[in-house]
Amino acid sequence: MYTQALDIPEPRQQVREADASKADGLDAQRQTQFDTKIDGDRKIEPQDWMPEAYRKTLLRQISQHAHSEIVGMLPEGNWISRAPSLKRKAILLAKVQDEGGHGLYLYSAAETLGTSRDSMLDALHSGKAKYSSIFNYPTLTWADVGTIGWLVDGAAIMNQVPICRCSFGPYARAMIRICKEESFHQRQGFENLLTMMKGTLSQREMVQDAVNRWWWPVLAMFGPPDGDSPNSALGMRWGIKRISNDDLRQKFVDATVPQAQILGVTLPDPDLKWNAERGHQGYGAIDWDEFWAVVNGNGPCNKERLATRVKAHADGQWVRDAALAHAAKKRVREIKEAA
Numbered sequence: 001m002y003t004q005a006l007d008i009p010e011p012r013q014q015v016r017e018a019d020a021s022k023a024d025g026l027d028a029q030r031q032t033q034f035d036t037k038i039d040g041d042r043k044i045e046p047q048d049w050m051p052e053a054y055r056k057t058l059l060r061q062i063s064q065h066a067h068s069e070i071v072g073m074l075p076e077g078n079w080i081s082r083a084p085s086l087k088r089k090a091i092l093l094a095k096v097q098d099e100g101g102h103g104l105y106l107y108s109a110a111e112t113l114g115t116s117r118d119s120m121l122d123a124l125h126s127g128k129a130k131y132s133s134i135f136n137y138p139t140l141t142w143a144d145v146g147t148i149g150w151l152v153d154g155a156a157i158m159n160q161v162p163i164c165r166c167s168f169g170p171y172a173r174a175m176i177r178i179c180k181e182e183s184f185h186q187r188q189g190f191e192n193l194l195t196m197m198k199g200t201l202s203q204r205e206m207v208q209d210a211v212n213r214w215w216w217p218v219l220a221m222f223g224p225p226d227g228d229s230p231n232s233a234l235g236m237r238w239g240i241k242r243i244s245n246d247d248l249r250q251k252f253v254d255a256t257v258p259q260a261q262i263l264g265v266t267l268p269d270p271d272l273k274w275n276a277e278r279g280h281q282g283y284g285a286i287d288w289d290e291f292w293a294v295v296n297g298n299g300p301c302n303k304e305r306l307a308t309r310v311k312a313h314a315d316g317q318w319v320r321d322a323a324l325a326h327a328a329k330k331r332v333r334e335i336k337e338a339a
């Protein structure tokens, strides 16, 4: 170039910059359209333009949610072969299958964001991806099955009903069906415990023991306090999260206290008291060190859960191979027939 200046761009670079500034203009326009949709409480669909950070946040949350459903099959699945009656076995089988179905809807919803199921599963199996802390606790007795239904599914519904109004269409639509099924799960758990509470002293003690062990991990399931929740601000801004972690936790405690009274169990918190001024139940301090230890892989069953999941995936390889071979044969046959 005939110039003294060293900072004059090459022609190709000039074209690239012009393209980039056009793209910047286009992105700004798309960003405005996106913001208008979010502000107007309209749905974002997979084919719509979306900011990269919105896509990533959704992918993170939906894939973690899917993993939770799939890993969540394991603690209760352990009891299918030991259910106390044919009726309880049929109910538990249906429930655990439902959780598997929830995982599949959610993986499909996440795939619409441009990622493959294989890569999500790799992240789970390598321990990179998170899943709900709650599924790293053991199920020691049959009463744990009822308690998971009552408290864990109860907490899940509280958290998931607002997600039916999430701004991302596929996630919101998947959640509508999931919530209907979760309601059945919660009811069967409550009914299971109510039956045991009307039984023998040792059955009642078994229920109380299970409630004592699950109560605090269930409260932690809603996630860290709002002040320590790095994803909340954007999640709320984008209409992915509608109610904060602490507000959902409070709603859950308020709803559960009267149910515990009907059951006749004591919730293991001496600070659990109605606060007339706030119009809510007051409750004690959650052990956040324990929560983070579990989230970071050091809970009572993290290693066992992950190993079981990895083994189940490896054992299912022949099914995936057979399905792919069948699909390939079908394609060849269709091409031959069309020729």
Ligand code: BYC
Pocket (backbone or CB within 6 Å): 060, 061, 064, 065, 066, 068, 069, 070, 071, 072, 073, 099, 130, 131, 132, 133, 134, 148, 152, 153, 156, 159, 220, 221, 222, 223, 224, 228, 229, 230, 231, 232, 235, 241, 245, 295
């Ligand atoms: N466990 O900024 P925050 C079911 C992580 S299964 C582990 O508040 P966010 C069922 C969080 O991911 C239903 N990790 O995050 C199945 C974040 O880490 P990253 C499970 C947790 O996303 C079988 C960090 O902590 N439900 O119903 O704004 C049988 C900071 O948190 C947990 C869902 O998945 C936790 N408990 O809010 C029975 C619901 N909590 O990602 C029942 C969908 C937080 O930055 N998910 N973390 O590395 C959500 O609603 C939200 O993602 C959360 C967290 C409320 C969980």
